Amino acid sequence: MIAAAAVGGILLATVTLYGILGGADFGGGLWDLLAGGDRRGHAPRRLIDESITPVWEANHVWLVFALVIFWTAFPVAFASVMTTAALPLWLAVGGIVLRGAGFAFRKEVSGLGMQRAFGAVFAFSSLLTPFFMGTVIGAVAAGQIPANASHASLAAWTNPTSLLIGFLFVGACGYLAAVYLIGEAARRGDRRLQGYFTRRAQAAGAATGALSLATLLELHGPAAALQHNLTGRGLSLVILAGLTGLAVLALLAAGRPRGIRVLAALGVAAVVWGWGVAQYPALLPGTAVTLSNAGAPHSTLVALVVLFAAVVALIGPSFWLLFALHGRQLLQGGEGLIAPAGGRTGAGSPARPRRSSGRAGRAGRASRIVAIGLIAAGAVARARGGRSR
Amino acid sequence: MIAATRVSGEVVPARAQMAATLGFHIILACLGIALPTIVLIAEFIGLRRPDQVAMVLARRWSQAMGVLVAVGAVTGTVLSFEMGLLWPGLMRKYGAVLGLPFGVEGLFFFLEAIFTAIYLYGWRRLGGWAHWWTGVPIALSGIFGAMSVIAVNAWMNQPGGFTVSHGRIVSVDPWQVFFNHAAIYEMPHMILAAYMVSGFTVAGVYAAGILRGRRDRYHYTGFALGFVPAAILTPFQIFVGDTAARDIAQDQPVKFASMEYVQRTSSHVPEWLAGVYANGHIYGGLKIPDVDSLLVGFSPGTKVIGWDTVPAADRPPVAWLIHLCFDAMVGIGFLLLLAGLWALWGWWRHRSLPRQRLFWLLGALSGLAAIVAMEAGWVVTEVGRQPWVVYRLQTTTQAATTNGGVITSLSIVLVLYAVLGIATVLILRALARRWRRGGVPETGVPYGPQPEIPDARGTRGTSPGRART
Numbered sequence: 137m138i139a140a141a142a143v144g145g146i147l148l149a150t151v152t153l154y155g156i157l158g159g160a161d162f163g164g165g166l167w168d169l170l171a172g173g174d175r176r177g178h179a180p181r182r183l184i185d186e187s188i189t190p191v192w193e194a195n196h197v198w199l200v201f202a203l204v205i206f207w208t209a210f211p212v213a214f215a216s217v218m219t220t221a222a223l224p225l226w227l228a229v230g231g232i233v234l235r236g237a238g239f240a241f242r243k244e245v246s247g248l249g250m251q252r253a254f255g256a257v258f259a260f261s262s263l264l265t266p267f268f269m270g271t272v273i274g275a276v277a278a279g280q281i282p283a284n285a286s287h288a289s290l291a292a293w294t295n296p297t298s299l300l301i302g303f304l305f306v307g308a309c310g311y312l313a314a315v316y317l318i319g320e321a322a323r324r325g326d327r328r329l330q331g332y333f334t335r336r337a338q339a340a341g342a343a344t345g346a347l348s349l350a351t352l353l354e355l356h357g358p359a360a361a362l363q364h365n366l367t368g369r370g371l372s373l374v375i376l377a378g379l380t381g382l383a384v385l386a387l388l389a390a391g392r393p394r395g396i397r398v399l400a401a402l403g404v405a406a407v408v409w410g411w412g413v414a415q416y417p418a419l420l421p422g423t424a425v426t427l428s429n430a431g432a433p434h435s436t437l438v439a440l441v442v443l444f445a446a447v448v449a450l451i452g453p454s455f456w457l458l459f460a461l462h463g464r465q466l467l468q469g470g471e472g473l474i475a476p477a478g479g480r481t482g483a484g485s486p487a488r489p490r491r492s493s494g495r496a497g498r499a500g501r502a503s504r505i506v507a508i509g510l511i512a513a514g515a516v517a518r519a520r521g522g523r524s525r
Numbered sequence: 526m527i528a529a530t531r532v533s534g535e536v537v538p539a540r541a542q543m544a545a546t547l548g549f550h551i552i553l554a555c556l557g558i559a560l561p562t563i564v565l566i567a568e569f570i571g572l573r574r575p576d577q578v579a580m581v582l583a584r585r586w587s588q589a590m591g592v593l594v595a596v597g598a599v600t601g602t603v604l605s606f607e608m609g610l611l612w613p614g615l616m617r618k619y620g621a622v623l624g625l626p627f628g629v630e631g632l633f634f635f636l637e638a639i640f641t642a643i644y645l646y647g648w649r650r651l652g653g654w655a656h657w658w659t660g661v662p663i664a665l666s667g668i669f670g671a672m673s674v675i676a677v678n679a680w681m682n683q684p685g686g687f688t689v690s691h692g693r694i695v696s697v698d699p700w701q702v703f704f705n706h707a708a709i710y711e712m713p714h715m716i717l718a719a720y721m722v723s724g725f726t727v728a729g730v731y732a733a734g735i736l737r738g739r740r741d742r743y744h745y746t747g748f749a750l751g752f753v754p755a756a757i758l759t760p761f762q763i764f765v766g767d768t769a770a771r772d773i774a775q776d777q778p779v780k781f782a783s784m785e786y787v788q789r790t791s792s793h794v795p796e797w798l799a800g801v802y803a804n805g806h807i808y809g810g811l812k813i814p815d816v817d818s819l820l821v822g823f824s825p826g827t828k829v830i831g832w833d834t835v836p837a838a839d840r841p842p843v844a845w846l847i848h849l850c851f852d853a854m855v856g857i858g859f860l861l862l863l864a865g866l867w868a869l870w871g872w873w874r875h876r877s878l879p880r881q882r883l884f885w886l887l888g889a890l891s892g893l894a895a896i897v898a899m900e901a902g903w904v905v906t907e908v909g910r911q912p913w914v915v916y917r918l919q920t921t922t923q924a925a926t927t928n929g930g931v932i933t934s935l936s937i938v939l940v941l942y943a944v945l946g947i948a949t950v951l952i953l954r955a956l957a958r959r960w961r962r963g964g965v966p967e968t969g970v971p972y973g974p975q976p977e978i979p980d981a982r983g984t985r986g987t988s989p990g991r992a993r994t
Contacts, residue, residue: 190646193598194638201631203605207616208624215617218609222928229606230941233599237945240595244588244952246959286927432621432694433687439699443628450632454639454662467646503640507661510636510669 139437140428141417143209146444148412150205154198155408156312156401159305161192163313165235165262166306167336168255174248181255183329184313185243187320190467192239194458196232201447209440210430213419216285221275224268224293231265234258263306270305274298277411279358279422297359300351307344308404314340315384315400318393323463334388337396341388345381348407358422365414373410377403454506536922538931539611542938544907546603548900549942553597554674555899557637558667558716559723560590561644565660567750572657578746584648585960586727589953591645596949598638600942611931615914615924618694622687625699626676633670636662671719672712679707682906683776684915706776710769711906717762718902722895724755725861729892730957732885745878752888755895756865763858767820774821777916778830779840780909783847785817787831794818794829799852802845841911850901850908857898864891 164184171177171184207214218225238258242251271293275281278301280292292298314337321329352374355363366374380403384396417426461467564586571580609616615623640662647656680686686701687694728751731744774781781787786797786807794817800810815825822828832840841847864887871879878884910916914924 190642193595194635194642196598196602197631197635197638200602200605200634201628203609204624204627204631207609207620208628209621211616211618211620211624214609214620215613218606218616219613219926219928222610222926225606225610226934229603229610230937232602233941233945236595236599237948240592241948241952244592244956246955288928288930431617432624433696435697435699436621436625439625439697440628443625443632447632447635451635451639454636458639458642461643461647461651466650467643468650503643503655503659503662506636506640507658507665510662510665 137428139434139441140209140426140430143205143432143437143440144412144416144419144427146440147202147205147209148408150198150202152405152408154195154202155308156404157191157195158198159266159309159404160312160316161188161195162235162262162266163309163311163340164188164317165239165259166310167313167317167333169259169263174252179326179329180317180332183317183320183324183326186468187317188239189243190462191458192236194455196236199232205440205444209432209437210419210427212284212431213281213425214431216281216283216420216425217272217276219285219287220281220289220292221272222288223290224271224275228265228268228272231261231268234261235265262309266305266309267302270302271298273305274301276420277301277359277362277415278355279362279420281420281423283420283423283425297351297354300347300354304344304347304351307340307347308407311337311340311344312400312404315396318388319397322393323465330393334391334393338385338388341381341385341400345378348377361418362411362414362421366410368414370410370414373406373413377406377410380406450506450509457503535927535929535931536925538935539925540921542931542935543607543611545935545939545942546600546607548903549946550597550600550604551899551903552722552896553593553600554671555719555722555896556590556593556726557597558671558719560586560593560727561641561660561663561667562720563723563727563751563754564590565657565664566754568657568660570750572653576746578743579750581743582747582750585956587645587648589956590641592949592952592956594638594641594645596945600945601634603938610934611926612914612924613926615919618919618924619684619915621694622684622697622702623677623680625697626673626680626703629676629703630670630673633666633673636666637670640666667719668716671716672708673703675712675715676703676705676708678906679711680705681915682711682910683707684918707772710765710772713765714762714769714902717758717765718895718899720758721755721762721861722892722899724751724753724758725895726892727751728755729889732888732891736882736885736889748888749878752865752868752891755891756861756868759858759862759865763862766855766858771821774829777910779832779835780847780906782830782832783841783844783909784851784905785829786844786848787817787829789833790828790831792818792826792828794821794827796820797848799849800845802848839912841909843908847905847909850904854898854901854905857894857901860887860894861891861898864888 164187168177168181168184171180206217234257238254238256238261242254242258245251245254274295275292275298278292278295278297280289280295280298293302314333317333318330318337321327321333352363352366355366380399384399384403387393387396387399415421417428419425419427419430458467564583567579567583567586570576571578571583640659643651644656644660644663647659651659680702683706685705686698686703688696728748731747731751734744735748770781770784773784785794786800786802787794788805793815796813796816797807798811798813800807800812802808818825818827818829832844864884867879867884867887871877871884912920912922914921
């Protein structure tokens with residue numbers, strides 16, 4: 137039971153990280169969509185693009201990791217969710233493909249028409265993907281997933297609760313993205329864009345708060361227990377979410393953007409964990425499926441806990457490196473932005489293998505440590521694998 | 526009963542969809558695994574010698590890698606979803622077992638994504654060797670990630686490492702799941718294939734340029750950086766493949782029987798080159814007596830198990846497809862070996878690559894050929910395992926979704942992936958054209974994000990980039 141609860145917590149943690157990191161990337165697409173015509177939308181689109189580019193793929197991996205944990209630890213529930221909510225999941229998958237491809241292609245095509253076309257694909261799918269993901273989570277929270285589903289159900293994700301949670305996801309993505317983009321603009325000293333995204337963060341924050349409240353009030357029927365628990369043992373998290381939202385709005389109104397990113401992320405995390413705490417120990421509310429009887433044996437759960445510890449140990453510092461380099465604007469301008477031959481730009485000039493200095497040197501050393509660690513881990517794995525045969 | 530017929534109705538489109546999406550993604554996966562190494566070799570030479578041409582190639586390949594990694598990341602995600610959307614029966618029963626290697630793969634996917642971002646976007650501001658080192662974790666995690674995914678496929682061929690009680694899995698041994706018996710040969714076989722696909726594809730691009738008369742150091746360097754590693758690995762791949770085939774004759778005799786047209790268990794089994802099996806006859810094809818027995822056990826008297834050992838329902842459905850794909854894979858492997866030997870001979874005699882047009886034609890086609898061989902290999906291993914999804918434990922029919930409408934998702938996926946594939950190729954070609962024109966990208970389009978290079982168009986005073994230098 138402890139192992140099952142621990143893995144449940146790990147699953148919720150990965151969902152949270154996907155929400156506050158990957159969700160903001162979708163939100164960036166949302167603001168791209170609403171940025172207006174070519175000229176008017178140029179500056180915000182550029183900021184959005186530069187903020188998302190180096191990080192969206194790494195952020196996206198949290199989704200894959202959450203899926204893997206879900207099907208490994210709770211295979212029975214996983215199969216039921218995937219069967220019942222097949223349609224919105226297919227639509228979300230389509231959105232993921234179009235979002236990623238549209239974003240990557242827009243960067244490399246030349247000509248306004250093509251950039252517009254791929255940009256529209258990127259932006260529209262950034263809107264649809266979180267919505268459909270939200271309806272799936274909504275179907276789970278609303279108790280619409282049967283224990284052993286054998287066919288898809290439209291009603292499971294088109295009921296008011298599920299749809300509200302779909303809209304809530306879109307709102308939260310937009311809120312996070314706008315708040316993060318205020319910070320990006322502030323760091324570049326761009327007051328105009330700072331104001332631009334402040335207004336949008338306020339609107340999205342208000343909308344997200346309203347949607348959260350509406351969802352809370354809408355929970356009834358099979359989800360009545362969830363509502364009961366959200367106002368019971370999950371109440372502190374609900375209050376925390378509300379307070380962070382109000383704090384962000386207050387800081388925005390005062391024009392002091394320091395710390396709002398952490399607060400906004402904390403608010404979204406509080407909502408996710410509020411849901412988790414309220415639902416515990418049920419995995420599929422309305423059925424007898426709980427964390428501990430959803431399929432996986434104890435040894436699998438233990439292996440997942442060990443794996444997650446390894447992820448935290450290896451991925452934590454790597455993400456820190458990525459965000460630190462990105463934050464110091466060292467990750468701008470791939471090959472695409474440089475005139476290659478004859479250019480005497482930084483790394484390109486092969487004149488002399490210079491001693492790399494400062495932050496760049498630290499990045500190199502950190503990568504070297506990871507590389508050596510990987511080789512060692514591989515050797516150990518091979519040795520152990522060889523012994524176990 | 527009605528449910529049963531409906532189930533079997535969805536298996537064929539579900540398999541087709543899995544084959545299409547996996548067949549598409551696997552090409553990008555190969556490039557994801559091995560292309561970083563080739564780029565790192567180029568950058569290493571560029572830094573070490575120092576060599577301006579190698580450096581330019583490394584930077585340009587990075588830009589192409591940015592597109593390929595993005596498409597690979599999203600098509601890989603599709604596969605993750607399809608595990609549940611198409612095969613809920615498999616996941617419900619065995620998710621707790623085969624999920625573990627997938628989890629390990631997730632760890633390496635993370636490392637790959639993070640360091641790819643640092644490497645690709647750090648070209649300008651992380652200088653020299655520091656930048657080179659940020660690429661090394663990509664190459665390593667590509668290899669380890671591939672090992673993890675292959676562990677899952679190998680486990681489906683040789684399931685083990687778990688105990689069942691009352692129809693439920695009660696314990697799992699992760700090490701035995703990961704390093705199952707088939708993993709020992711599938712892992713090196715696929716990783717070598719990834720390096721061959723990437724190396725020959727890079728070589729093919731520049732060989733095509735050389736064929737069009739672009740005979741300069743830039744093109745020869747690009748060709749060599751891809752061709753040399755791939756050609757060196759080819760003989761090792763042939764050795765690994767040969768060993769794998771012998772193991773399959775032991776572990777999965779029915780698959781092997783389909784690969785080699787072994788209809789009855791016997792000794793002195795002939796080797797069939799090509800030929801189409803239908804209704805108990807083999808049409809066309811070259812029959813070489815005793816050679817299959819010789820290959821399996823090094824003696825003509827070796828007994829080889831035929832497909833007559835299992836009832837017809839337990840045999841793969843299309844033996845001719847499996848056999849022809851196997852022959853295609855092996856044939857291409859030897860053709861690529863020949864290309865490598867030709868280059869070696871040229872280097873040994875003249876200290877230069879061969880001048881014959883035929884060699885460059887072979888070089889230009891080598892990338893495509895390697896991809897065909899790799900896909901054919903996947904057809905052999907996947908179709909050859911049918912009717913099982915988990916060998917001898919679960920049939921593909923039991924694993925498939927009970928939802929209708931897979932035909933619809935299959936049709937949409939086919940259209941979407943066709944567009945995606947064409948767009949990827951067109952964009953890479955457009956990139957190459959832009960590089961040839963002189964390298965400075967056409968930027969400053971008002972809609973899209975604007976780089977710092979000053980441009981007459983669209984820069985309308987409001988541009989915020991001035992804060993940075």
